[in-house]
Amino acid sequence: MTTVAEILRSKSNALVFHVSPSDTVLDALRLMAEQGIGAVVVLEGEKLAGIFTERDYARKVALLGRSSGDTPVSDIMTRAVRYVHSTQTTEECMALMTENRLRHLPVLDDGTLVGLISIGDLVKHVISQQQFVIAQMEQYITGGW
Numbered sequence: 363m364t365t366v367a368e369i370l371r372s373k374s375n376a377l378v379f380h381v382s383p384s385d386t387v388l389d390a391l392r393l394m395a396e397q398g399i400g401a402v403v404v405l406e407g408e409k410l411a412g413i414f415t416e417r418d419y420a421r422k423v424a425l426l427g428r429s430s431g432d433t434p435v436s437d438i439m440t441r442a443v444r445y446v447h448s449t450q451t452t453e454e455c456m457a458l459m460t461e462n463r464l465r466h467l468p469v470l471d472d473g474t475l476v477g478l479i480s481i482g483d484l485v486k487h488v489i490s491q492q493q494f495v496i497a498q499m500e501q502y503i504t505g506g507w
Contacts, residue, residue, distance in 0.1 A: 366455060366469055367448035369487055370477040378468075378478045380405045381414065383436035387423055390414050390435050401466040403478060404439045410468060410475055412439035417465075445470045448477070456484055 370376055380403045381390045390402055394416070404412040414435050422438035423430055445468040446455055455467060459481055469477040 363451045363453065364487060364491075365448065366446055366450050366452070366477075366479060369452060369479055369483055370448065370469065372487070373477075373479075373483060376477060378403060378475060380475075381435055382406065383411050383434065383439070385435050386431055387414075387419060387428075387433045387435055387438065388430040391419065391430060400480070401478070403468055403475060404435055405475070408474070410443060410445070410470065412436075412441045413443050413466065413468065414439045415466065443468060446479070447471055452484055452487055455479065456481075459484070 379393055379397050379399060381393060383404055383406055394400065394402060401413055401415040403410060404414055412435075418438050418440060419430075422428070423433060428438075444458060444462055444464060446458065448469055448471050458464065459467065465481050467479050468475055469479060
């Protein structure tokens with residue numbers, strides 16, 4: 363079984379982009395656009411205060427006619443953040459994401475943010491594992507051992 367720590371090690375960019383609760387939604391959107399990401403964690407100092415996603419923007423700003431430049435992230439971020447520990451398995455993460463319709467999970471160890479994984483990270487890992495198994499089976503079937 364693969365752990366979250368292994369997924370984080372395999373990521374080409376393990377940086378976790380963040381904003382503060384007082385940053386505007388527009389600031390958060392600019393960061394997300396610059397980095398090509400769909401979510402940023404919201405940190406108050408070193409502490410996880412929430413997460414801001416494209417979904418938060420669409421439902422809590424755009425649809426309600428709020429101004430991105432005037433609205434602080436703290437007004438619309440998701441405060442009840444689901445997270446995982448680096449020792450948890452990819453299967454546990456996928457179950458949590460599916461059950462709660464999440465695309466991103468912060469990774470906390472001893473209360474400290476150590477990473478962020480996405481559903482894309484997990485899918486990439488599963489595909490890689492499947493390709494490995496297929497290659498092994500092909501070698502076995504064709505007598506390549």
